[in-house]
Amino acid sequence: MTLADVWYWILALLLWLYVFTDGFDLGVGILCLVEQNEPRRGIMIETVEGVWHANQTWLVMLGGVLFGAFPLVYGTVLAALYLPAGFLLFALMARGMGIEYRPETDDPRFWTQVFGWGSVAVTVAHGLLLGAILQGMSFDGLRYLGGPLDWLAPFPILVAVTLLCLYPMFAAAWLVLKTEGALQDAARLWGIRFGSAAVACLVLLVGYIALDGSLGHLVGRPGQGGLSPLFVLLLVVAVLNAALYFRALGKGWEHRPLMYCASMLAFVFLAFGLSVFPLIVPPAVTAASAAAPDDMLRVMLYVVGGLMPVVLFYNAYQYRVFRGKAVSGEEA
Amino acid sequence: MDFLADALMLSRVQFALTTAFHILFPPLTIGLAVYLVVLEGLWLRTGDLVYYRQFRFWSGLFAINFAVGVVSGIPLEFQFGTNWGPFSATVGNFFGQVLGFEGTMAFMLESAFLYIMLFGWKRVGPRMHFFATIMVCFAASLSAFWILVANSWMQTPSGGHIENGVFVVTDYLAAIFSPDLPLAFSHMYLACLELTAFVVGAVSGVYVLLGRHTAFFLRSFKFAAAAAVVLAPLQALVGDLNGQEIGRIQPAKVAAIESHWDTNKPGTGAAWHVIAWPDPEAERNVFAISIPDVLSLLITHDPTGTVPGLKDFPREDRPPIVLPFYSFRLMVGVGTAMIAVMAWTIWLWRRGRLTVERAGENRLLCMSWALLAPGAYVAVIMGWVTREVGRQPWLAYGLIRTENGHSALSAGEVGLSLAGFCVAYTLLFGLFIHFMGKRLRRGPDLDELPPPAHRAGAVVG
Numbered sequence: 001m002t003l004a005d006v007w008y009w010i011l012a013l014l015l016w017l018y019v020f021t022d023g024f025d026l027g028v029g030i031l032c033l034v035e036q037n038e039p040r041r042g043i044m045i046e047t048v049e050g051v052w053h054a055n056q057t058w059l060v061m062l063g064g065v066l067f068g069a070f071p072l073v074y075g076t077v078l079a080a081l082y083l084p085a086g087f088l089l090f091a092l093m094a095r096g097m098g099i100e101y102r103p104e105t106d107d108p109r110f111w112t113q114v115f116g117w118g119s120v121a122v123t124v125a126h127g128l129l130l131g132a133i134l135q136g137m138s139f140d141g142l143r144y145l146g147g148p149l150d151w152l153a154p155f156p157i158l159v160a161v162t163l164l165c166l167y168p169m170f171a172a173a174w175l176v177l178k179t180e181g182a183l184q185d186a187a188r189l190w191g192i193r194f195g196s197a198a199v200a201c202l203v204l205l206v207g208y209i210a211l212d213g214s215l216g217h218l219v220g221r222p223g224q225g226g227l228s229p230l231f232v233l234l235l236v237v238a239v240l241n242a243a244l245y246f247r248a249l250g251k252g253w254e255h256r257p258l259m260y261c262a263s264m265l266a267f268v269f270l271a272f273g274l275s276v277f278p279l280i281v282p283p284a285v286t287a288a289s290a291a292a293p294d295d296m297l298r299v300m301l302y303v304v305g306g307l308m309p310v311v312l313f314y315n316a317y318q319y320r321v322f323r324g325k326a327v328s329g330e331e332a
Numbered sequence: 333m334d335f336l337a338d339a340l341m342l343s344r345v346q347f348a349l350t351t352a353f354h355i356l357f358p359p360l361t362i363g364l365a366v367y368l369v370v371l372e373g374l375w376l377r378t379g380d381l382v383y384y385r386q387f388r389f390w391s392g393l394f395a396i397n398f399a400v401g402v403v404s405g406i407p408l409e410f411q412f413g414t415n416w417g418p419f420s421a422t423v424g425n426f427f428g429q430v431l432g433f434e435g436t437m438a439f440m441l442e443s444a445f446l447y448i449m450l451f452g453w454k455r456v457g458p459r460m461h462f463f464a465t466i467m468v469c470f471a472a473s474l475s476a477f478w479i480l481v482a483n484s485w486m487q488t489p490s491g492g493h494i495e496n497g498v499f500v501v502t503d504y505l506a507a508i509f510s511p512d513l514p515l516a517f518s519h520m521y522l523a524c525l526e527l528t529a530f531v532v533g534a535v536s537g538v539y540v541l542l543g544r545h546t547a548f549f550l551r552s553f554k555f556a557a558a559a560a561v562v563l564a565p566l567q568a569l570v571g572d573l574n575g576q577e578i579g580r581i582q583p584a585k586v587a588a589i590e591s592h593w594d595t596n597k598p599g600t601g602a603a604w605h606v607i608a609w610p611d612p613e614a615e616r617n618v619f620a621i622s623i624p625d626v627l628s629l630l631i632t633h634d635p636t637g638t639v640p641g642l643k644d645f646p647r648e649d650r651p652p653i654v655l656p657f658y659s660f661r662l663m664v665g666v667g668t669a670m671i672a673v674m675a676w677t678i679w680l681w682r683r684g685r686l687t688v689e690r691a692g693e694n695r696l697l698c699m700s701w702a703l704l705a706p707g708a709y710v711a712v713i714m715g716w717v718t719r720e721v722g723r724q725p726w727l728a729y730g731l732i733r734t735e736n737g738h739s740a741l742s743a744g745e746v747g748l749s750l751a752g753f754c755v756a757y758t759l760l761f762g763l764f765i766h767f768m769g770k771r772l773r774r775g776p777d778l779d780e781l782p783p784p785a786h787r788a789g790a791v792v793g
Contacts (some may be wrong), residue, residue, distance in 0.1 A: 050447040053402070057435070057443045063409050064432030071424020071498075078413030079739035085414050086749040089407040093756055097763065100399035104767045142418055148745060292425040293500055300429050304436050311440050318444045321455050 003298060004291035007069040008280060010305070012273050014065060018058035019126075020170065020265050023163075024258075025052040027171025029095060029119025030164065031190055032112055040183055041112050043326050045099060047178035050322035052099060054315055056092070068300055072142075072290040073280055080144035081132055084151050088125035094118030123167050127160025128152075134159070134218055134272075136283045155215065158208060162201035166265075168194040169245075173257035176249065178326050191249045191257060199242050202268070206235060217282040220275035234271035238264050340738045342746040343415040346753060348720075350407055352713050353757045357401030359712055362476055362521075363528025364394045365469035367555070368449075372465050376458060381781075386552060389776035390532070395450055396771060400764050404757065409435075415746065419727050419737030423499045426492065426507055427482055427728075434478035442471035454783045461786070473521070480520055484512040487719070488581050489728045499731070511581050515574045516719075522567045523715065527708040529559040530670065534705030535772065537698035540691045547688050548776055554686065556701075560674040568667055572630070578722075579631040579639065582729065585722035587642040588651040589660045590627055591617055594641040601625030602639040607661075610653040615643055651724040659714040659721070666704070666711035673700045 025048040032041045048055075067074040078085050098115025102108045132151035139145060172191030176184055206227070209215045213225040220228035241264035248256035280287045291297060368391055375383035409431055412420045420428065448456060448464040456464070491507025492500050501507050533556030539549040579586045586592070591610045596602040604626035608617045628637040642650055677697060680686060685694060723729055727737040781787065 050451055053447065054440065054443040057440045060406060060409060060439055061432070061435040063413075064428065064435035067409075067412065067420060067424050067428025068430075068432040069428075071428050072421050074413045074424055074428060075417035075419070075421030075739075078410060079415070079417035079741060082414050082739075082741055082745050082749070085410060086752065089410060090752055090756055092406060093403045093760070096399065096403045097760070100395075100403075101763060101767060104396075104770065142421055143740065148742070292429075293498075296425045296429065296501060299504060300432065303433060307436050311436065314441070314444050318448065321448055321452055 002288060003294050003301065004069075004287040005278065006301065007065075007291065007297055008277065008287040009273075010308075011062070011065060011069070012269060014058055014062045016266060016269050018055075018062055020262055021055035021058060022052070023167045023265075024048075024170035024174040024261075025055055026095070026119040026123050027167035027169070027194075028174065029098070029115050030123065030168045031171050031175070031187075033116040033120070034168075034190065035186070038109055038112065040186075042108065043179060043183060044175060045102065045112070045115065047175060047326040049099070051319060054318060056096075065300075065304060069292055069297060070280060070287070070290045071292060073285065076139055076142055076144060077133060077137065077281055080137055080139075080146065081129055081151055083148065084125055084128040084132065088122065088129060091118055091121035091125050095122050119167075120164070123163050124160045127163040128156045130163075131156025131159030133281060134276075135215060136217065137281055138284065139281075155208065155212075158201070158205055162198065162205055165194050165198035165201050169198045170258070170261045170265075173245065173249075173261045177254050177258050180325050188249050188252075192246060195242060195245060195249075199239060202235075202239075217279060218272060218276060222283065228275060231271050231275045234267050234274070238267035238271065241267060337743050339741050339743045339746050340735060342743060342750055343738050343741070344734070346415065346746060346750045347408075347411060349750070349757070350404065350411065350753055351716070351720075353761070354401065354404040354408055355712060355716060356709055357397045357404065358472070358476065359524040359527045360397050360531055361394055361401055362472045362524040363526075364390055364397070364532075365465075365472045366525065367528060367532065368394065369465055369469045370555075372462050376462060382548065382551060384782050384786075385548070385776055385778060385780055388780060390552075391450060392771055393535075393768065395446075396764065396767055398446065400760055404760065407753070414749075415739055415741065416727070416737050417739035419732060422494070422497060422732055422737070423489075423728055425499055426501050427485065427499075430478055430482040430485070430508075434475055434482075438471045438475035438478060442468055442475065445471070453786065458786045476521060476524065477517060480517040481508050481510075481513060484516045485510045486728045487512040487516070487723055489731045494731065499728075512577070515570065515577050519567070519570050519574050519715075522563060522570055523712050525559065526563040526567050526670065527712060529556045529563055530701065530708045531705045532556040533560065533701045534703075537701040539775070541695060541698040541702075543692050545775060545778065546691060548778065550686065550688055550691050553691075553701075554681070557674065557677045557681065560670065561678060564667070564671045564674045568671060571664070571667065576631060576633070582722065583640045584642070584645045584649060584651060585656070586631060587640060587645070588653045588722055589656045589718060590639075591620070591653050591657050592627060592639060592641050593617070593643055595644055596628060596636075596639060596641075598638070599636055601629070601635045601637075602627040602631075602641075604630060605657075608657065610657070612650070612653060649725065651722050656718045656722045659717040663711045663714040663718065666707045666714075669707065670704055673697075673704055676700075 028044050028048050032044055035041050035044065063074075094114055095118030098111050098113075098118050102111035102115060105111060128151050132153075135153065135155045137144065137146060137150075168190060172187045172194060175187035176191065179187060206219075209218050210225060210227050213223065216222050216224045216226075219226075219231045241260045245257050245260035245264065248260060276282060278286045278288065280290055292300075368387060371383050371387040371390065374380070375387060412424075412428075412431075445464040445467040449461070449468050452461060452464065485507060488511045489499070489507075490510045491503040491505070493502065494500075532552055536549040536553035536556060540546055540553060575586070591605055591608040592602060593610075593615055601624060603622040603624045605617065605620040605622045608620035608622075610616075611618050625635040627639055629635050631637065631639050642653075677686075680694060680697060685691070725734050726732065727734050
C-alpha cells in the first residue's frame with residue numbers, strides 16, 4: 001500500500017465519521033420539521049446541542065486533510081462544483097444559526113424552522129456534491145471539462161433524496177437512545193418509516209447504477225453495466241444491518257439501532273470505496289496522481305495519524321459527559 | 333463598474349469581505365478564553381462567587397461570538413478550493429497541510445471542550461471543568477498560531493521551492509517558522525488580547541456609567557485597565573519591530589504604506605508623510621504633509637537610513653498605495669488613542685476615583701472606553717488590510733501572482749456567491765448585534781450559585 005492509498009482510506013474514514021455524526025444531527029433538524037410540538041422539538045435539539053459542533057468539525061478536518069494530501073482534487077473539484085459547494089456553505093450557516101440562536105430567544109419557533117430547513121438544505125447539498133463527484137468529472141490538468149450545472153442531473157438528485165431519508169433514519173436511532181416516553185415512541189416510528197425509505201432509495205440507486213453503464217466505475221465495472229460480486233456482497237451485508245436495525249427498533253432496544261446505522265453506513269462506504277478505489281475522482285483521477293509528494297504525505301501521516309487517536313478519545317469523552325437522556329430545560 | 337464582469341476581482345472582493353467579517357469574532361474569543369481561564373482560576377483559588385458569576389457572564393458573550401466566528405469561518409477554508417483552485421493546487425502540499433493541522437489539532441479540540449465548558453457545570457467536577465476551560469483557551473490560541481503560519485508563509489514563502497508547478501517543502505521548520513511568523517503572530521496575538529481588554533473595559537464602563545451592577549463591573553473594568561497597561565505599550569513596541577522587519581523582507585509594502593516614491597540618497601533621511609495622496613501614474617504624491625527624516629528613523633532607527641522607494645520596483649510588482657497608506661494610519665491612530673486612554677485611566681485609579689461610590693462620575697472616561705471598543709475592531713481590520721493589500725500583486729510573495737491563482741469561474745458564478753455572502757453576512761451581523769444586545773441588557777445573574785460539586789469552600793454572599 002502506498003502513502004497515497006493510506007490517505008485515501010483516512011479520507012474515507014473521516015468522511016464516514018462526518019456523514020454518520022453530522023448525519024444524525026442533521027436528521028434531528030429534518031425531524032424537527034416532522035414533529036409539530038415545540039417543547040418536544042426543544043428536547044430533540046437538546047440531544048445534539050453538546051455534540052453537533054464537534055460532529056460538524058469532521059467536515060473542517062476533512063477539508064483540511066483533502067487540501068493537504070490531495071491538493072489537486074481540492075483545487076479542481078471545489079471550483080468545478082462552485083454552485084453546490086457555495087450552497088452547502090450557506091446552508092451550514094443557516095443550520096448553525098438556527099441551533100445556536102434558538103436558546104437565546106423567548107419564542108424559538110422561528111429558529112427551529114431555520115434549523116430544520118437549514119438541515120434539509122445541508123443534506124441536499126451533501127447529496128448533490130457527493131452525487132456529482134461519484135457520477136464522474138473530467139479534467140484537463142486544472143481545467144474542468146464539464147459544465148457549471150452538471151450536478152443538476154438525475155443521479156445526484158437521487159443521492160440527495162437518499163440522504164434525506166438516511167439522515168432522519170440515523171436521527172431516529174439517536175433519539176431512541178437519548179429520549180424516553182412518547183418522544184421515544186415517535187422516534188421508533190420515524191425510524192421505521194425513514195429507514196424503509198432509505199433502504200428503498202439505496203436499492204433504487206444501485207439499480208440505477210447497474211442499468212446505466214456510464215456509472216460502471218462505481219461498482220468495479222468501468223464502462224459496463226451490471227454489478228461486481230464484491231459490491232453486491234457488501235451491499236447485502238449493509239441491507240442485513242438495516243434489517244437488524246428494524247429488529248432492534250421493534251424489540252425496544254436503545255443502543256443497538258444507532259450501532260446498526262453506523263455499521264450499515266460503513267458497509268455502504270466499503271462497497272463503494274473498494275469498487276471505486278484507486279480512483280479519487282472518477283472516472284480518471286487516481287489517488288496516486290492527485291496526491292502530494294511522498295515526503296509531505298509522510299509528515300502529515302505522522303502528525304494527523306498520531307493525533308487521530310487523541311481526537312477520537314476526547315470526542316468519545318465529550319459524548320460520555322453528555323450521556324444519558326435529554327431532559328427538557330436542563331441548563332449548565 | 334468594470335470589476336463586476338471580472339471574476340478575479342470579484343473573487344478578491346469576496347475573499348476580502350469574508351475574511352474581514354470573520355476576523356471580527358476570533359480575536360475576542362481568543363482573548364476572552366484567556367480571561368475565562370484567569371477568572372476560573374481565581375474562583376477555584378479564592379472561592380469568591382463574584383469570579384464564578386463573572387465567568388458565567390463573559391462565557392455567555394464568548395458563546396455568541398464563537399458561534400458567528402465558526403459560521404463565518406468555514407467558508408474561508410473552502411474558498412481556497414472554490415475560488416483559488418490553481419493556488420491551492422500549487423501550494424496545497426504545504427498550505428493545505430497547515431490548515432489540516434489547524435483543524436485536527438486546534439479546532440476539533442476547541443469544539444469538543446467548548447460545550448463541556450458552557451453546559452458541563454453539572455456534569456463534570458471542578459477540576460475537569462477548569463481543564464476544559466484551559467483546553468478551549470489553548471485550542472483557540474493554537475488555532476491562531478496555525479492560521480498565522482499559513483498567512484505568514486504567504487508573506488515570506490520559505491522552506492522549499494516550486495518543482496513541476498508544485499511547491500515542495502525541503503525544510504519543514506523553515507516553512508512553518510517563516511521569517512514573517514514570529515513578529516506577525518506576536519502582533520496578532522497581542523491584538524486579540526488588547527481588543528478583548530478594550531471590549532471588556534467598554535462593556536464594564538457602560539454598566540458603570542449607567543450605575544448598573546457597579547461593583548461587579550468595576551472589577552472587570554479594573555482587570556481590563558490593568559491588562560491594557562501591559563498590552564497597549566507592548567503592542568506599540570511589537571508593531572514598531574514589525575515595521576522594521578517588513579522593511580527588510582517586503583520593502584515594496586513599506587514603500588506603499590508610506591507612499592514613498594524615491595529612495596533617499598545616502599546621507600539624507602527619508603521623510604514621513606502624515607497625509608498624502610498618491611498619483612501612481614505620475615509616480616509622485618499629488619500633495620503630502622511630511623516630516624523630514626522620520627521615515628528613515630521609523631524603519632531603520634537611523635535618521636539617514638536608506639528606505640527603498642516605490643520607483644525601485646517594476647510597475648507590475650508594486651502594491652496598491654491608497655488603501656495600505658490610510659489603513660495603516662487608522663490602525664496606528666487607534667493604537668495611540670488606546671495608550672492615552674489607558675494612561676488616563678491609571679491616573680484616575682491612582683487618585684482614588686475608581687471606587688464603587690465615585691466610578692460613575694467618570695463619564696468621559698467611560699465613554700472613551702466605549703468608543704475604543706469598536707475602534708479596536710477597526711484597528712484589527714485595518715492592520716489586515718495593510719498586511720494583505722501590501723502583499724499584492726502576489727498571493728505567495730514572489731512565488732505566485734494573484735492573477736495566476738484564481739479558478740476559471742464565470743463572473744456570474746462568483747457574482748452570485750458574492751451577493752449571497754453580502755446578504756448572509758448582513759443578516760448574521762444584524763443577528764449578532766441583536767443577541768449581544770439582548771445578553772448585555774439582561775446583564776449578569778448576581779444570585780447565581782454554582783452546582784453543589786463546585787461550591788466547596790465558596791464564599792457565599
